[in-house]
Amino acid sequence: MRLEVLGVTVQGIISDISLAAENEVVGIVGPNGSGKSTTLRCVYRALKPDSGAVLIDGTNVHKRHDLARELAALTQESQVEFDFTVAEIVEMGRLPHERSVRDAQAVRDALATVDITHLASRSFLSLSGGERQRVLIARAIAQEPRVLVLDEPTNHLDIRHQLEVLALARGLGITVLTVLHDLNLAASYCDRLCVLDEGRLVASGTPAEVLVPELIAKVFHVTAHVVRHPTTGVPQLLFDQEVTP
């Protein structure tokens, strides 16, 4: 599915943000407070932009009645207040769909895919931060969406699970829009990156096009050196310890 963010403005927070993604992984990076989550909130309809629009396959998300089926979001607000079991939470991913024989299999597949089958009967509130994050990712996958929106999906995850979750998102072959703080993970797993700074889109392109020392210095106020990953060849950044003013 094609996701388009067209000139989206939320007064005082983000201005004229445009980006597109279609059956690829697009990453949004930028400093704290640059408007990444606000942009995503407009995509998953938690926020209505003051101007501009978000389209999925050409239709405004506010007019798409099937959005709950087509789009899954793992957000900063994706928390669970009540004490459901892991299996129950992942089953919630099926709620937008009509009940079918597919449900149980989709839940089993999602649990296995994020490596939490052994946690299925545990209470969600008893889990560690990383385990909780994986449950919420499993819920999104169980939904079998065609657009997946992720706000810092690697939060709380150890390095192995960070790599697994991003490989998994990539392997779905659907449209994925994800906020990532780790620029090296973003370079490794995203087809294209959008850089936000102070509520504006300041660069977009492939990781190699975007992650250049000049831009990193300007946006993040750190000095970076670009090296090639010895096996994958993707650009990776090494940072000097001193930050620039």
Ligand SMILES: Nc1ncnc2c1ncn2[C@@H]1O[C@H](COP(=O)(O)OP(=O)(O)OP(=O)(O)O)[C@@H](O)[C@H]1O
């Ligand atoms: N509802 C709101 N009312 C007022 N200000 C807001 C609101 N939501 C966000 N902001 C402000 O807008 C700016 C952008 O917030 P946003 O959460 O989009 O940033 P972010 O790039 O996701 O940041 P982080 O990397 O810290 O998660 C921040 O300064 C934030 O305090």
